[in-house]
Amino acid sequence: MKPLRLMLPALLMLLSIVAFAQTDAQKSFDQMKTLSGTWLGAVKVDPPQHEIDGTEIRVSLRVTSRGNAIMHEMKAAGTPDDPTRYDDPITMLYLDNDRLLLTHYCDAGNRPRMVGKLSADGTKVEFDFLDVAGSTQYGHMQHAVFTIIDANHHTEDWTYLMPGDKPMHAHFDLQRKN
Amino acid sequence: MDREWNDSQPIYRQLHDRVVAMILDGVLKEGDPLPSVRNVAAEYRVNPLTVLKGYQQLVEEELVEKRRGLGMFVKDGVRNLLLQGERQKFLSEEWPRIHATMRRLGLTPEELLDAAGPAPNAKSSTGSDTKDEER
Numbered sequence: 001m002k003p004l005r006l007m008l009p010a011l012l013m014l015l016s017i018v019a020f021a022q023t024d025a026q027k028s029f030d031q032m033k034t035l036s037g038t039w040l041g042a043v044k045v046d047p048p049q050h051e052i053d054g055t056e057i058r059v060s061l062r063v064t065s066r067g068n069a070i071m072h073e074m075k076a077a078g079t080p081d082d083p084t085r086y087d088d089p090i091t092m093l094y095l096d097n098d099r100l101l102l103t104h105y106c107d108a109g110n111r112p113r114m115v116g117k118l119s120a121d122g123t124k125v126e127f128d129f130l131d132v133a134g135s136t137q138y139g140h141m142q143h144a145v146f147t148i149i150d151a152n153h154h155t156e157d158w159t160y161l162m163p164g165d166k167p168m169h170a171h172f173d174l175q176r177k178n
Numbered sequence: 179m180d181r182e183w184n185d186s187q188p189i190y191r192q193l194h195d196r197v198v199a200m201i202l203d204g205v206l207k208e209g210d211p212l213p214s215v216r217n218v219a220a221e222y223r224v225n226p227l228t229v230l231k232g233y234q235q236l237v238e239e240e241l242v243e244k245r246r247g248l249g250m251f252v253k254d255g256v257r258n259l260l261l262q263g264e265r266q267k268f269l270s271e272e273w274p275r276i277h278a279t280m281r282r283l284g285l286t287p288e289e290l291l292d293a294a295g296p297a298p299n300a301k302s303s304t305g306s307d308t309k310d311e312e313r
Binding site: 042045047049050051052055074075076079080087088106107109110138139160162163166168170176 | 189
């Protein structure tokens with residue numbers, strides 16, 4: 001009986017560690033939540049198109065639904081808020097059991113999903129394509145990477161597959177505005 | 179370019195189609211620069227990445243070419259190429275439907291031409307450059 005009494009606190013401690021241990025998905029999600037706010041920055045594209053380089057993009061990330069989702073919106077700086085007329089895509093990030101998922105509501109009319117993975121150093125969340133709902137006749141978003149540089153600086157890399165699977169890559173270098 | 183967008187296609191595809199229409203209509207001539215991405219984005223209040231997607235598709239289709247530091251330009255020979263494609267598309271996709279309707283309604287080609295009025299390119303009895311090119 002005595003050994004069991006001695007083991008009980010250790011067992012309880014172990015159980016509590018297991019219960020509160022964050023999954024990688026939860027860690028990724030928490031890391032993404034630190035990006036909540038409004039960001040402004042320049043865009044660079046590949047294949048290169050010099051006349052667009054430096055165009056200012058506004059990104060907003062908002063934690064919503066009692067912390068169960070993050071809403072991401074990207075638009076050209078200065079564009080009015082009118083989602084019925086303008087083409088600014090919305091992306092929702094959320095946990096699905098042990099996965100961090102992203103659903104991109106594309107202005108091309110489809111909804112690709114991607115699975116996120118946190119880098120070992122915890123500064124990068126990379127999203128790989130999982131599946132897509134809707135027609136891909138006009139291409140679809142394929143890949144996304146969020147890299148946290150510091151509390152006020154992060155980058156985003158979005159890869160869109162054009163018809164014929166030709167990739168178009170946009171890199172946003174973003175500074176926090178609030 | 180029209181400022182309104184329909185819901186049946188993404189905006190980038192509609193932009194692409196409008197540039198093609200501008201080339202076919204002679205508004206954009208071979209060798210002309212395309213309006214800049216920033217200008218189109220600002221004027222039509224669309225995301226510059228959307229404009230870029232439309233332009234990139236024109237590049238992929240070899241209708242326009244990028245000139246480093248200068249922008250994008252309509253390629254030589256593109257208008258005839260587009261005309262051939264559009265004519266083929268009309269004859270294979272639209273004409274059978276129109277022809278069936280004409281037969282059903284008993285319409286003659288002469289009646290249709292009368293209803294359409296004078297041809298927009300019929301500038302003079304000698305014909306215009308545009309008409310000659312189309313031939």
